[in-house]
Amino acid sequence: MQEHLTPELIGEYRARSLRDQTLLSVVAHLVTCAECRSKTAGIAAETRLADAMDGGHLSFEGLEALIKGGADGLDHVRSCEVCAAELTDLRVFAAEIRAEKKKPFRKAWRILVPVVAMAAVVLSVMLSRAVPEAAKVAVQPSIVASLHDGRELIALDQTGTLHGVSGIPAGELEQIATALRSGRIPTAVLRKDLARPQEILLGTGSATAELKPLMPVATLVSGETPVFRWTGPAEATRFKVAVYDADFNLVEMSPALATTEWTATRPLRRGKLYTWTVTASIRGAEVTAPHAPEPEARFRVASAEDAAVLENLKSANPVSDLRIALAAARLGLRDEAGAAITRLEQKNPGSPLVLSLRNSLRAR
Numbered sequence: 424m425q426e427h428l429t430p431e432l433i434g435e436y437r438a439r440s441l442r443d444q445t446l447l448s449v450v451a452h453l454v455t456c457a458e459c460r461s462k463t464a465g466i467a468a469e470t471r472l473a474d475a476m477d478g479g480h481l482s483f484e485g486l487e488a489l490i491k492g493g494a495d496g497l498d499h500v501r502s503c504e505v506c507a508a509e510l511t512d513l514r515v516f517a518a519e520i521r522a523e524k525k526k527p528f529r530k531a532w533r534i535l536v537p538v539v540a541m542a543a544v545v546l547s548v549m550l551s552r553a554v555p556e557a558a559k560v561a562v563q564p565s566i567v568a569s570l571h572d573g574r575e576l577i578a579l580d581q582t583g584t585l586h587g588v589s590g591i592p593a594g595e596l597e598q599i600a601t602a603l604r605s606g607r608i609p610t611a612v613l614r615k616d617l618a619r620p621q622e623i624l625l626g627t628g629s630a631t632a633e634l635k636p637l638m639p640v641a642t643l644v645s646g647e648t649p650v651f652r653w654t655g656p657a658e659a660t661r662f663k664v665a666v667y668d669a670d671f672n673l674v675e676m677s678p679a680l681a682t683t684e685w686t687a688t689r690p691l692r693r694g695k696l697y698t699w700t701v702t703a704s705i706r707g708a709e710v711t712a713p714h715a716p717e718p719e720a721r722f723r724v725a726s727a728e729d730a731a732v733l734e735n736l737k738s739a740n741p742v743s744d745l746r747i748a749l750a751a752a753r754l755g756l757r758d759e760a761g762a763a764i765t766r767l768e769q770k771n772p773g774s775p776l777v778l779s780l781r782n783s784l785r786a787r
Contacts, residue, residue, distance in 0.1 A: 568603040573741040579603040606779030611755040634712040639722035642757040647690035659703040
């Protein structure tokens with residue numbers, strides 16, 4: 424309601440056209456507002472106010488006492504037209520209030536009771552659900568490290584709890600948590616037979632800085648037909664790859680190649696050590712790398728058991744490149760671990776965590 428009744432409401436009240444809650448609100452306001460009562464009675468508020476200030480008329484309290492059955496002031500009312508009109512108005516208001524209290528309020532209460540009850544039930548259910556959820560949010564530990572891996576977001580919170588690792592065996596969780604916490608990939612100790620230099624190398628020609636074996640070098644490979652990659656000078660017209668066993672016997676020779684990548688066509692023996700060279704034809708001369716005093720490009724084919732571990736991880740659903748990187752590095756499959764880190768870099772561009780994992784792998 425406004426501070427005073429509008430002329431429209433006063434007109435409707437005097438015309439007896441108000442209904443239900445509007446009528447009750449107007450009546451309640453008139454009980455407490457003498458100015459609006461005066462307006463509804465058709466007597467100017469200014470005149471009533473002046474008469475009241477003169478002290479020659481009954482107060483509102485005195486008129487109210489007469490309505491309740493009192494006798495004080497009754498003689499004054501009989502001789503005072505103003506107070507008589509005021510008493511009549513108050514008696515009408517009182518009668519209307521009593522009538523409205525019996526009907527609309529009782530009717531409204533019948534309507535409000537089920538509504539209020541339903542609102543209480545709904546509010547109770549909302550609070551029972553919302554409060555625990557709010558409590559969970561309030562105490563949720565912050566994430567200290569995370570990365571996208573396949574379809575999952577793997578995260579480590581400040582309590583050491585891992586998230587997004589459903590389906591991963593419990594035995595691997597500590598390795599994953601350590602990698603996320605430290606930003607390092609633990610690697611197997613490099614075998615001496617993979618890093619040992621050789622003074623006399625297979626092949627002929629002189630070495631050049633632009634010709635260099637890239638992979639596999641000083642690592643294990645999981646497949647029996649590994650992929651060989653190298654860098655070559657722009658002026659090279661063709662390349663050839665030669666693969667030798669531990670006794671320097673030629674195992675396989677590639678055809679002349681125009682690219683810097685070749686996949687072996689004959690299966691190599693698992694668990695065995697191999698050496699390989701690449702020869703480039705440059706301006707009519709042949710140059711072979713690596714060349715003394717550079718170390719040989721050596722690799723070993725992984726055992727069937729180790730290869731199976733990696734293959735199982737690659738066929739898991741979903742595939743986790745972090746798991747592959749950790750397992751490959753632990754088995755000594757450095758190139759496989761590096762390839763998994765590359766895939767993580769593609770899924771997490773610019774991630775400092777993945778860069779740290781890459782650098783730890785390169786450092787070892």
